[in-house]
Amino acid sequence: MEARLTGIVPRRIGAVTLDRLGEEPVVLLQGPRSVGKSTLLRRLAGDTGARLLDLDDVATRDAVASDPATFVGGPEPVCIDEYQHVPLVLDAIKAELNRDGRPGRFILTGSARHESLPAAAQALTGRLHRLPVYPLSQGEISRIDEGLLARLFRNEAGKLAGRTSGSAREQYVERIVAGGFPIPLTRATAAGRSRWFDDYVRLTLERDVRELARVEQAAVLPTLLEGLAGQTGQVLNLARASQALNISERTADNYLRLLEAVFLVYRLPAWGTTLSSRAAARPKIHVVDSGVAARLLRLSPGKLAQRDPTALTELGHLLETFVVGELMKQASWLDGVAGVGHWRTRDGDEVDLVVERDDGDVVAFEVKAAQRIDGRALAPLRKLRDAVGPAFIAGVALYLGAQSYRAEDRLHAMPVDQLWMA
Numbered sequence: 001m002e003a004r005l006t007g008i009v010p011r012r013i014g015a016v017t018l019d020r021l022g023e024e025p026v027v028l029l030q031g032p033r034s035v036g037k038s039t040l041l042r043r044l045a046g047d048t049g050a051r052l053l054d055l056d057d058v059a060t061r062d063a064v065a066s067d068p069a070t071f072v073g074g075p076e077p078v079c080i081d082e083y084q085h086v087p088l089v090l091d092a093i094k095a096e097l098n099r100d101g102r103p104g105r106f107i108l109t110g111s112a113r114h115e116s117l118p119a120a121a122q123a124l125t126g127r128l129h130r131l132p133v134y135p136l137s138q139g140e141i142s143r144i145d146e147g148l149l150a151r152l153f154r155n156e157a158g159k160l161a162g163r164t165s166g167s168a169r170e171q172y173v174e175r176i177v178a179g180g181f182p183i184p185l186t187r188a189t190a191a192g193r194s195r196w197f198d199d200y201v202r203l204t205l206e207r208d209v210r211e212l213a214r215v216e217q218a219a220v221l222p223t224l225l226e227g228l229a230g231q232t233g234q235v236l237n238l239a240r241a242s243q244a245l246n247i248s249e250r251t252a253d254n255y256l257r258l259l260e261a262v263f264l265v266y267r268l269p270a271w272g273t274t275l276s277s278r279a280a281a282r283p284k285i286h287v288v289d290s291g292v293a294a295r296l297l298r299l300s301p302g303k304l305a306q307r308d309p310t311a312l313t314e315l316g317h318l319l320e321t322f323v324v325g326e327l328m329k330q331a332s333w334l335d336g337v338a339g340v341g342h343w344r345t346r347d348g349d350e351v352d353l354v355v356e357r358d359d360g361d362v363v364a365f366e367v368k369a370a371q372r373i374d375g376r377a378l379a380p381l382r383k384l385r386d387a388v389g390p391a392f393i394a395g396v397a398l399y400l401g402a403q404s405y406r407a408e409d410r411l412h413a414m415p416v417d418q419l420w421m422a
Contacts, residue, residue, distance in 0.1 A: 005185035031133030050077035068092035116261035135180030165415030179291020233320035271341025
């Protein structure tokens with residue numbers, strides 16, 4: 001696969017950030033390392049005339065740590081990159097906001113979840129607005145202003161009927177394995193991309209996790225991460241992961257929280273547990289990027305292209321992680337998203353992603369690594385539609401076939417690549 005990325009990619013979350021700055025004193029952009037937060041912050045600093053403090057730079061970090069109040073004062077906006085290196089800066093920001101709490105004062109970036117930093121937990125309660133920064137979306141990579149989720153909430157699914165796919169199965173596999181991190185997308189060889197993924201995971205575990213907590217059994221972290229990658233796109237089975245490592249389930253959960261804190265994995269919560277007593281409550285686990293997941297599992301495009309049962313199962317799980325990730329990115333750009341999750345009944349019916357808006361409207365997705373959609377594939381979406389009622393706007397089965405069409409009332413089949421079509 002040739003390099004798929006050249007030049008700096010405009011990020012959709014940038015416009016969202018500028019919009020939120022009109023109302024919020026502090027906006028925090030948080031997400032994985034090497035996802036492009038620093039590049040985005042530099043562009044935002046230029047757009048707003050802000051000062052930029054890079055706390056990844058050791059000299060700047062030491063200066064800010066010695067006297068944070070000097071660096072956060074003044075009327076102009078201040079951008080602080082990787083603020084978690086000096087959590088004390090949040091106290092200085094709080095003091096500054098006590099004097100001048102106007103919107104648009106600070107933009108922060110962080111590569112650790114805000115709530116995972118003990119000193120940061122309460123400093124800016126009520127004054128800090130968090131926005132997730134994910135790996136590049138497929139639309140951003142292709143310079144296409146995609147918006148399937150927004151169109152579905154506008155009740156425009158019918159307008160998409162009849163559109164055809166421009167992607168072959170092999171092209172989907174290449175996109176899944178490549179993922180959305182900018183640097184590996186610039187590399188022209190599979191070996192170069194694999195080296196980057198390996199170094200990324202190793203450095204994140206060795207540096208970022210240990211900055212957050214003292215891990216007594218740090219040697220198990222890579223193996224735990226690989227085990228969780230083997231569960232990506234599936235209901236989390238923490239007992240199985242802990243037994244494989246001969247550690248307690250409580251210890252495994254603590255380590256999982258650290259992996260979540262540095263954005264290597266995330267738990268997708270169960271949705272609709274108040275909707276029905278038959279809804280299951282266990283979360284699903286997803287690796288934050290399908291390229292990272294594929295590398296952790298040593299799954300190359302050649303392996304995933306095989307038609308044996310093992311390869312087909314692995315492709316199905318990776319495809320789900322890939323699609324859910326794309327939809328989570330689109331959700332992060334929208335106002336009024338109340339929550340996301342998966343829906344699973346105790347009978348085994350499952351909808352892979354449900355997105356709910358503040359007004360109660362619901363859009364749902366099922367992901368299938370198949371060339372066609374039959375009535376059985378639509379059954380979980382049909383059950384969810386009937387359970388939700390009029391608030392159910394659309395259910396979409398995303399698959400590897402060629403045609404978009406309306407299957408029945410508010411249920412649609414669409415090729416996966418409609419996610420990144422204009």
